[in-house]
Every structure is written in C-alpha cells, then in structure tokens.
Amino acid sequence: MRLKKILKKLRGEGITFELDLPGRRLTSFRLGGEVAAAVFPRNIKEVVWLLAFLEQEGIPYFFLGGGTNLIIKDGGFPGLAVSLRDLRGLDFQLEPESVTVSVLSGEPLRNLVSLGIKLGLRGVESLAGIPGTVGGAIAMNAGTPEGAIGDFLEEIFVVFPGASPLKLKARDLSFSYRKTNLPQEALILQATLRFLRTSPLQVAQAVGEMCRKRAKSQPLRYPSAGCVFKNPPEDSAGRLIDLCGLKGKRHGGAQISTRHANFIINRGGARARDVLELMDMAREAVFKKFAICLEPEVRIVGQG
Ligand SMILES: Cc1cc2nc3c(=O)[nH]c(=O)nc-3n(C[C@H](O)[C@H](O)[C@H](O)COP(=O)(O)OP(=O)(O)OC[C@H]3O[C@@H](n4cnc5c(N)ncnc54)[C@H](O)[C@@H]3O)c2cc1C
Numbered sequence: 001m002r003l004k005k006i007l008k009k010l011r012g013e014g015i016t017f018e019l020d021l022p023g024r025r026l027t028s029f030r031l032g033g034e035v036a037a038a039v040f041p042r043n044i045k046e047v048v049w050l051l052a053f054l055e056q057e058g059i060p061y062f063f064l065g066g067g068t069n070l071i072i073k074d075g076g077f078p079g080l081a082v083s084l085r086d087l088r089g090l091d092f093q094l095e096p097e098s099v100t101v102s103v104l105s106g107e108p109l110r111n112l113v114s115l116g117i118k119l120g121l122r123g124v125e126s127l128a129g130i131p132g133t134v135g136g137a138i139a140m141n142a143g144t145p146e147g148a149i150g151d152f153l154e155e156i157f158v159v160f161p162g163a164s165p166l167k168l169k170a171r172d173l174s175f176s177y178r179k180t181n182l183p184q185e186a187l188i189l190q191a192t193l194r195f196l197r198t199s200p201l202q203v204a205q206a207v208g209e210m211c212r213k214r215a216k217s218q219p220l221r222y223p224s225a226g227c228v229f230k231n232p233p234e235d236s237a238g239r240l241i242d243l244c245g246l247k248g249k250r251h252g253g254a255q256i257s258t259r260h261a262n263f264i265i266n267r268g269g270a271r272a273r274d275v276l277e278l279m280d281m282a283r284e285a286v287f288k289k290f291a292i293c294l295e296p297e298v299r300i301v302g303q304g
Pocket of ligand 1: 129
C-alpha cells in the first residue's frame with residue numbers, strides 16, 4: 001500500500017499524523033534522519049487499530065514515547081513512527097497503606113513523580129528527573145541506583161503485533177537492570193503500579209535531593225539520550241570511558257561529556273553518525289584496556 005493510501009486511511013480514522021518528521025523533532029538528542037510519517041494516536045482503541053492495520057498491510061513501523069533513549073539514524077526510517085506521546089491519562093486509588101496508580105503509557109514520567117510528591121508515594125524519588133514516558137520507562141526498566149520502575153509494577157495492558165491486547169501480571173514479567181523480558185515488539189498501552197504510602201514531605205525532600213544530584217553530575221544543558229551504555233556488573237561505564245582518556249572527546253557535532261563520560265551530548269549540528277562513531281570509539285577503547293564489552297543502553301532505529 002502506498003504512503004498516500006495509508007495516510008488517507010489514517011485521516012478516515014481521525015488519527016493525527018505528520019509527514020517527513022526529522023529525528024530532531026522526535027528525540028531528546030535533537031538529531032537523526034526523517035521518518036516518512038509520525039502518527040499520534042490518542043487512545044487505546046486508536047493504537048490497537050493502528051497496529052493491526054500496519055501489521056496487516058506489512059508497513060514498517062517502530063514505536064516511541066518521549067524519544068529520550070532513542071537515536072534515529074541519519075538515513076531516516078522509511079515507514080511510520082508510532083508516537084505514544086498523546087496517549088495520556090493518570091488515575092489513582094487510595095488505600096490505607098498504599099496507593100494504586102493506573103496510567104496510560106504516553107503519560108510523562110514526571111507527572112507520576114509529581115503525583116508521588118502530592119500523595120507520598122514511597123520510592124517514587126528513584127524515578128525523579130528521568131525524562132520520557134511511563135511506557136518507555138517500563139520498556140527500559142528505567143531507574144537509578146535507588147530503584148527502578150519495575151519495582152512498583154502490578155500489571156500492564158499490552159498488545160503484541162497481530163494479536164488482541166492482554167493483561168500481564170508482574171509475576172509474568174521479569175525486570176533486571178535496564179531490562180525486561182517483554183519482547184521489543186510488545187507495545188505497552190497502560191500500567192498499574194502500587195506504592196506504599198509515606199509522608200509527602202519526605203518524598204518531596206528525596207525528589208529534590210535526586211534532582212540536585214543530577215544537575216551536578218549530568219550535562220543537562222545539552223541535548224542527549226542520557227547514558228549511552230549500560231553499566232557493566234559492579235562497575236560504571238562512565239568511569240571506564242574516563243579512564244580511557246575519552247572524556248571531552250569531540251567528533252563532528254557530538255562530544256563525550258566532560259561532566260559525565262557515559263553521556264554523549266549534541267553540541268549543535270551533530271549527526272547520528274557522529275554519536276554512533278563516538279560510541280564505537282568508547283567501546284573499542286574500553287575493550288582494549290579492560291576486556292569489558294560495553295552494551296548500548298540507547299535504542300537505535302533507521303538506516304544509513
Ligand atoms: C538527560 C537524561 C537523563 C536520563 N536519565 C536516566 C536515568 O537516570 N535512568 C534511566 O533509566 N534512564 C535515563 N534516561 C534515559 C531515558 O529517559 C529512559 O530510558 C526513559 O525511560 C525512556 O522513555 P521514553 O518514553 O523517552 O522512551 P523512548 O526513548 O521513546 O523509547 C525507548 C524504547 O522504549 C520503547 N518504548 C517506548 N514506549 C513504549 C511503549 N509504550 N511500549 C513498549 N515499548 C515502548 C521504544 O520502542 C524504544 O525501544 C535519561 C535520558 C536523558 C535524556
């Protein structure tokens with residue numbers, strides 16, 4: 001099916017889309033090639049219809065939340081980017097000892113943290129300052145040394161390509177450091193999380209502390225995708241890259257941050273290629289010096 005026909009169909013369904021969207025409009029790195037079209041479904045029904053339609057027509061697609069852990073290669077993507085950014089909604093139920101939160105996957109994670117401050121959700125500070133959406137956070141098991149989103153998960157509502165949506169309980173899932181056993185083609189629609197209650201003041205203080213730590217240790221003034229590599233067991237990728245003398249290394253418009261060596265920043269006009277080549281340099285140097293193979297944390301899509 002030609003793109004024009006696909007778009008006509010989307011229009012007919014009332015689903016919003018934009019043509020030829022560059023990577024800088026979809027990702028926090030502010031770089032990368034164009035996607036043929038980005039689609040912005042606003043409710044679960046639209047997402048489920050869209051996925052079934054794309055599968056049936058054999059149209060290439062990928063999905064994203066906030067694009068804060070994503071690189072789109074310079075050659076772009078010839079199909080559709082399904083953005084969940086408009087799939088929003090956050091609700092909660094108070095119990096004497098705990099709070100159950102129900103959230104649609106495109107909801108910004110910061111809104112969950114804000115709710116956590118208001119209601120005193122114990123442990124929510126471990127998610128403070130992580131950009132992106134709740135769905136993206138679950139897909140990545142995002143977190144900090146203090147904890148990760150998987151610690152609070154009760155259930156997800158998820159759709160696999162070509163199938164009907166289904167609920168998966170936390171006991172069906174496994175979470176480890178920046179990893180889940182959910183296949184990458186599973187799209188998270190909604191999540192239910194449960195937090196124990198504590199004093200809102202305590203949570204507010206802990207969140208404030210986390211944000212201060214981040215501002216000190218991370219290059220937040222520049223576009224990036226956060227840490228580009230996962231930390232190897234018992235070590236830190238940033239420490240190893242630093243010991244290889246690569247802190248501050250520039251390549252095209254990209255640079256290994258002088259503040260945090262596991263961050264690559266876009267100093268202006270960086271191409272995806274600049275970032276990927278810097279990542280290769282860092283991996284090679286760390287492997288040569290320490291015989292440790294760094295695994296990318298950032299997800300990469302597209303061609304060229
Ligand atoms: C300044 C900065 C600081 C950061 N700090 C941290 C940190 O402290 N800890 C941390 O863990 N991460 C951190 N990150 C990385 C990033 O913010 C997290 O990984 C975040 O959870 C990604 O969410 P997202 O919505 O932006 O996902 P995206 O980047 O849009 O997508 C990432 C992956 O998740 C998949 N995905 C997105 N939405 C869904 C969905 N609904 N269902 C299924 N899969 C989905 C995508 O297909 C993609 O493979 C940081 C990033 C930046 C820029």
